[in-house]
Amino acid sequence: MFNEFNPFNPNSIVTPTLFAGRHEQVLQILKKLAQVREGLPSSFVLQGERGIGKTALAKLILHVAEAKDPKLEKLNFLASYYSVERGQTFESVLQACLNSMTDRMPDTVLKRLTNRLGGFFKNGKFTIGAFGASATYEGLGSSTPEEALLAMKDRAVSIFSNIISGLDEVQDTKNKRDGVLLVIDEIHNLKDLSGTAQVLRAIATTLDVNQLGKISFMIIGYAEGMNHFFEGDPSARRHFDLINLAVMPRHEAKEVLIKGFTRTGLTYDENVLEKNIDVAGGYPHSIQIIGHNLVGVDENQHIDQDDWAKALRRSAIELTQKDFSEFYDFKGRGTLRETVLNLLALRGRPMTKQEIKKLSDGKNIYTETCLGALKKSGAIKETPDRTIVLHSMLFRAAILIHLYTHAQENQSYSDLIKKIKSLNNKTDSI
Ligand SMILES: Nc1ncnc2c1ncn2[C@@H]1O[C@H](COP(=O)(O)OP(=O)(O)OP(=O)(O)O)[C@@H](O)[C@H]1O
Ligand SMILES: [Mg+2]
Structure with a gap:
């Protein structure tokens, strides 16, 4: 009889009950959130390759942050998750995050917002600014993008101040909340990504100084996008705990x-x-x-x-079938190009060219037909520190499964697997 229920699904995000591993990262974040509850703001940047588990980790954290679980710091945050669509502005994202929380805000907070925010909060909806480039500046009565950004920041500070003060005022324990957690996923999709960290930092710092620091931002995206995110503000990096998700042990x-x-x-x-x-x-x-x-x-x-x-x-x-046909010939013809890719997949970490050469029995890999062709096709990339990495983890997965499923009939595959496994064991134990 075949199993009717399948708990695994590569195309959806794992539920908290089936989430496994990532203990170190989960602990690190939960500890910090416990401090946020005490008024010490803390924010995170969660970065890593496609499919490495960023959203899964965020989903788990969101669950725990609201769960009031006595085993997990008893956290009880007002939390929101938002995934940025391509081309969206930061302003519209912040506004959408806030609006997605209103249905869970205690009445005390909603009343306070209605009384104090005037036009920014009407009929249960926030307005941070008018949308669209020029409309934004005019809408906010400012003449330059910088002024508009400043105005948006001020509005955000005033909104968050009122939410956090409102939460502090809640009397009955049933409706009490620890603070605010905003998770923004796929940050690289922002149209105005550059310098966003600066605005978030300014918001958190201002709240902190006003003793309203019960706020945490979790920003998620690819490592390449994060340079833009931090652009223009060298201090901003210090304000975010960087969590670099890599493959699981x-x-x-x-x-x-x-x-x-x-x-x-x-x-x-x-x-x-x-x-x-x-x-x-x-x-x-x-x-x-x-x-x-x-x-x-x-x-x-x-x-x-x-x-x-x-x-x-x-x-x-x-x-x-995932379109790697241009990168790798999964028929196993044993070319030098293929050996290089097999090595990179099995080793599972960036390799120097010298190391690749040595492990390919000293063969000349520097030619146009070998490394040259691999780079041109996109199968490998050269990092700024001149090491070589594979196109993606998904590509690595395809090669690994190909190697392991053919190792029995292909002696050179099984030899290579053994050789690199023992090398990996040695380097891991150093
Ligand atoms: N800790 C975990 N336990 C169980 N399954 C996990 C875990 N982390 C990730 N997964 C699963 O692996 C797959 C990829 O994870 P996820 O979508 O979170 O990656 P991602 O880094 O957000 O990728 P992308 O950059 O494409 O958004 C999903 O099916 C997810 O459920
Ligand atoms: Mg994701």
């Missing part, structure tokens, strides 16, 4: 699968799990694909090697 990767199996009532062969888990490379998106296929192929409520073999074949087909 293998015990966390295993935990993701085990949680899903347990939830479905499946048992599993521990040794088989141990033997196969590296194929996911610690990449949550890939773990979800594999988990989904494992539960999908299982027929006897027990995940064994047979299920793994079938599930990996399915995952390989799914991943290799």
Whole structure:
């Protein structure tokens, strides 16, 4: 009998009950939120590659921040999540975040806002500024973009001050809240991303100085976008705790699968799990694909090697169809280009050209047909410190699954896997 319920889904965000791992990051954030409750503002920048688990972590934090869980700092924030659409302005994002919270605001707060904010808060809706470039400046009675930004900041400060003061005034414990948490995802989509950190920092600092610092911003996006986010304000970086999400260590990767199996009532062969888990490379998106296929192929409520073999074949087909055909020839012709990609995938970290050369048995990788062609196709990228990385984690996942599923009939693959595994073990233990 096939399993009817599949707890794994690479295309949706994991529910808090199935969220696994990331203990260090979760603890770090929760500790800080406990301080925010005491009036010490704290903000975060959560960055990492596509599919690494940024939104999943944010979703978990949002859940815990409102859960009043005695085991998890008893947090009880007024929280909001917003995902920025391409081309949106910061002003419209801030406004939408605020508006999404009003239905959970205690009456005391709403009354205060209505009485004190005048035109900025009407019929339960906030207005931070008129939309559109020129309309914005005119709407706010300012003549330059800088003045408009300043006016927007002042409005935001006044709105947040009133929300936080209002929360402090709430008497009955049932409606009390710790402070405000705003999560803004996909920040790289902002039209006016440059310098946004400065505005957020100014808002938090002003509130702090006025002893209303119970506020936290969590900003999420790709690392490349963050330079723009911080632009123009060197101090802004210090005001954000940077959380760089990388691949999961293998015990966390295993935990993701085990949680899903347990939830479905499946048992599993521990040794088989141990033997196969590296194929996911610690990449949550890939773990979800594999988990989904494992539960999908299982027929006897027990995940064994047979299920793994079938599930990996399915995952390989799914991943290799993801448009990587220009990067990698998944037919395994054994070219030097392919060896370089295999090495990078197995090693799972940036490599210097010298290291790649050494591990490819000293072959000349510097040619137009090797590194040149790989760079041109986009399969690899050269980082500013001149190391080489693969196009993406997803691409790495496709290569890893290809290698592991063909290792049995392809001696050179199994040799390479062994060699790099032992090298990784050595470097990890240093
Ligand atoms: N800690 C975790 N436990 C279980 N599953 C996870 C975890 N982190 C991420 N996942 C799963 O991995 C997949 C990718 O995660 P997510 O969408 O959060 O990544 P992301 O970094 O936000 O990606 P993008 O940049 O594309 O928005 C999702 O299916 C998600 O549910
Ligand atoms: Mg996301």
